[in-house]
Amino acid sequence: MDKEYDIIVVGAGIGGLGAAGLLAKAGKKVLLLEKKKNVGGRAATFRKDGVVRSIGQHAVLKRLRYEELLKELGVKPKRALFRDILMSYEGGFKSMDEIFPLVQMRAEEDSTKMREILSSPVDLEALDDISGAQWLKENISSQFLIDLFEMAGAIVCTVPRLEELAASAVYETIQLLMKSMSMWIPSNGMQELLEEIVDKIKENGGTVRTGTTVQSVLIENNKVTGVLVEKESEEVIEGDFGEIINISAPTVILAVPVWDIFKVIPEEKFPESFVKKVHHLTLRTANLGLTALTPKPVYEGKKFFMVNFPSIKLPGSIFVPTNVAPGLAPEGKHIFESSIICNYEELVKDGQLRYQLLEEMKKDLNAWFPNWDKDAYWISTYFHYEEPKHTPGRSGKHRPGIKAPGIDGLYFVGDCYASRALPGLECAADSAMMCVKELLGVLPLERVRI
Structure with a gap:
């Protein structure tokens, strides 16, 4: 690792990887730093005993920003495609292809009005506040249609209720619903795809360092000068610290959650208005869920379920990824995933409530898929945050832009920042391209077909 670079990117999630990859491709001397041992952030996966493990589902929507980013990087993923999305409907499930004709029958006037709204100019900034x-x-007056949008908004935006979700995010969600909802997952897990991006960064002269914590971003006279990093100690000793290194660069991109900004840069370096904006965005969404390995698939077919769990009145999802990509588990074994959308602050300190919700969730799963957990090799649970909540006053215009105010050479990338793209994977990819365009004026084009 050299001591001087053109650009340092802090954080190797989707946004950080994308920005570093595009900048390295453009000929910049780039250093990408990640505190964890693996890249990928919340999209990271790992393979254990032949099973690809992940935290929640990270499907990619076709023809949107993440695919665009991969094309720009020259990465051609191995895709496992599916498009059969089922939703809760009158105690059972119906596919989106079945539901849309029902919308026409049961809410013809409202669905026509929504199409008119979606095809007309809309002031999204005004919708950020309601x-x-x-x-x-x-x-609209159709409760059927409102319920449909609430469930879709919950899954796409990870906000459980319409009252908590900004109208601008609902608008963007409905736009997605009106398009083809074909999706894919990487055939061998997201990590293989992420490592391909790392390889592209290195092929283009960039440097990637994991297990390396940025202690602070260095700023002199309101200009970025570099970072102080701590290399992970070779020996694991409680209370031990690694070597501190000063690395110089005139540009630093923070690809970290918005609530981590002030961990590496003191608040007083920023305008007061920016500090208030960041503190206002600390409310988080979360996923509470389970993953199981079973001897046979819980259901057949390449289906993804968007559901309301009746026992807990919370939205969530159900997926058997091995029905789509068998290579995610050893032959003859199958992965089952299910999760609910919830509020991070309500559950983070209440393990008993998390346990109760999971038990109620399992009851609903048993009602839909009797004995789904019978003979399961194992069942594991998880709880993790997603992103700042897309609530009124916290979405769109209320999020920090790509360029930091008051500090030359400091930029932001990730699903917490300026992009309106949904869901989070798309937002992170879009922000990476926005940032690179801000820095270079153009994107370094060399596309591949996906």
Whole structure:
């Protein structure tokens, strides 16, 4: 690792990897730093005993920003495609292809009005300040349609209720629903795809260092000068610290959650208005879920379920990824995943509530898929944060832009920042391209077909 670079990227999630990859491709001397041993952030996966493990589902929507980023990077993923999305409907499930004709029959006037709204100019910044519930009630009367949008908004934006979701995010979600909802997952897990991006960075002269913690971003006279990093100690000793190194660069991109900004840069370096904006965004969404390995698939077919769990009245999802990509587990074994969307602050300190919700969730799963857990080799549970909540006053215009105010050479990338793209994977990819365009004026084009 050299001591001087053109650009240092802090954080190797989707946004950080994308920005570093594009900048290295453009000929910049780039250093990408990641505190964990693996790249990928919340999208990271790992293989244990032949099974690809992940935290929640990370499917990629076709023809959107993440695919665009991969094309720009020259990465051609091995894709496992599916498009059969089922939703809760009158105690059972119906596919989106079945539901849309029902919408036409049961809410023809409202669905026509929504199409008119979606095809007309809309002031999204105004919609950042009102709830999805208010906006929908002002425009449509069909509870059937409102329930449909609430469930879709919960899955896409990881916000459980329309009252909590900004109208602008609901608008973007409905736009997604109106398009083809074909999706894919990497055939051998997300990590293989992420490592391909790392390889592209290195092929283009970039440097990637994992297990390396940035202690602070160095700033002199309101200009970035580099970072102080701590290399992970070779020996694991409690209370031990690694070597501190000063690395110089005139540009630093923070690809970290918005609540981590002030861990590496003191608040007083920023304008007061920016500090208030960041503190206002600390409310987080979360996923509470389970993963199981079973001897046979819980259900057949390449299906993804968006559901309301009746026992806990929370939205969530159900997926058997090995029905789509058998290589994610050893032959004859199958992965089953299910999770609910919830509020991080309500559950982070309440293990008993998390346990109760999971038990109720299992009851609903048993009602839909009797004995789904019978003979399971193992069942593991997880709880993790997603991103700042897309609530009124916290979405769109209320998020920090790509360029930091008051500090030359400091930029931001990730699903916490300026992009309106949904869901989070798309937002992170879009912000990476926005940042590189801000720095270079153009994107370094060399596309491959996916």
